[in-house]
Amino acid sequence: MLEKIISQGLKATGRRMTRTRKAVLSLLERTHEPLSASEIFAQLQEDQVAIDLVTVYRTVNVLKDLGLVAQLDLHHEGQSRYELKEGRKHHHHIRCQVCGKIVDLLLCPLKKLTKLIEERTKFVVGDHTLEFTGFCPQCQ
Amino acid sequence: MLEKIISQGLKATGRRMTRTRKAVLSLLERTHEPLSASEIFAQLQEDQVAIDLVTVYRTVNVLKDLGLVAQLDLHHEGQSRYELKEGRKHHHHIRCQVCGKIVDLLLCPLKKLTKLIEERTKFVVGDHTLEFTGFCPQCQ
DNA sequence: TTCCTTGCAAATACTTTGCAGACTG
DNA sequence: CAGTCTGCAAAGTATTTGCAAGGAA
Numbered sequence: 001m002l003e004k005i006i007s008q009g010l011k012a013t014g015r016r017m018t019r020t021r022k023a024v025l026s027l028l029e030r031t032h033e034p035l036s037a038s039e040i041f042a043q044l045q046e047d048q049v050a051i052d053l054v055t056v057y058r059t060v061n062v063l064k065d066l067g068l069v070a071q072l073d074l075h076h077e078g079q080s081r082y083e084l085k086e087g088r089k090h091h092h093h094i095r096c097q098v099c100g101k102i103v104d105l106l107l108c109p110l111k112k113l114t115k116l117i118e119e120r121t122k123f124v125v126g127d128h129t130l131e132f133t134g135f136c137p138q139c140q
Numbered sequence: 141m142l143e144k145i146i147s148q149g150l151k152a153t154g155r156r157m158t159r160t161r162k163a164v165l166s167l168l169e170r171t172h173e174p175l176s177a178s179e180i181f182a183q184l185q186e187d188q189v190a191i192d193l194v195t196v197y198r199t200v201n202v203l204k205d206l207g208l209v210a211q212l213d214l215h216h217e218g219q220s221r222y223e224l225k226e227g228r229k230h231h232h233h234i235r236c237q238v239c240g241k242i243v244d245l246l247l248c249p250l251k252k253l254t255k256l257i258e259e260r261t262k263f264v265v266g267d268h269t270l271e272f273t274g275f276c277p278q279c280q
Numbered sequence: 281t282t283c284c285t286t287g288c289a290a291a292t293a294c295t296t297t298g299c300a301g302a303c304t305g
Numbered sequence: 306c307a308g309t310c311t312g313c314a315a316a317g318t319a320t321t322t323g324c325a326a327g328g329a330a
Binding site: 103109 | 252
Binding site: 154155156158159160161190191192194195198218 | 309312
């Protein structure tokens, strides 16, 4: 179902649905935290899926180009994470600085801030990053 | 003056005020945009200050440890930037995705969000990243 | 059969570490 | 003079690129 939607997006841009793309998609679909490229790679290894780290990077970038995956820069993490956007509302995250657990924050102050920023700076506001760190209930 | 304040912070942690630390501080003090390590390095080269890129990294990290410099991850930039905190209110930034110009945003929705996040997630909220991109007046 | 996609090797970008000599206090 | 700091070399981590072989439509 998700695979069908995405297959159409791929076809529309002259791309193909492949074994490795299916594997990455399926993993993102069943995972409830945003994953880094190396985590995707490691998990697929564990699932006995033959794939190269380079292919993981290329795949998430294709999915990002199609607008189906969001690339996240969590607070001072030094690597990107990826999650499916399909069917989900725009949101942000908080990551536990002890155990690394990431929880979705179903909120975004952007609408209220955009007008203010545009008035004050005369910029046209585009995209934004908003990510928190803290201590999760188990690590406090 | 700033140098004196920081000199005390250094001494208090068994550190020393050196030629290179003075140079980095002085550059951060007179620059009005947050700088990356390689920008600090390049500017000091231009100013005829002999310094190694490694020393720049070590210096900004020392200043960060002392709480005198903030390390910023701008939206999808892939490198860190540094700016003096001394005497400045906490704030965020917007960067022009065409020319790279960075403008301060003297606002932060954190106070309003913290309570909400803590109630909903049971996390204790620590630090956060909030950075915008957009088009500056000249690049629209 | 076309030409997109993959794996492997290598390159690139950013940042950190090891060590011996230089400098601060 | 003791101990910190620096430069240089090298290593580490995240990500991208080139190219020939493999695979989807």
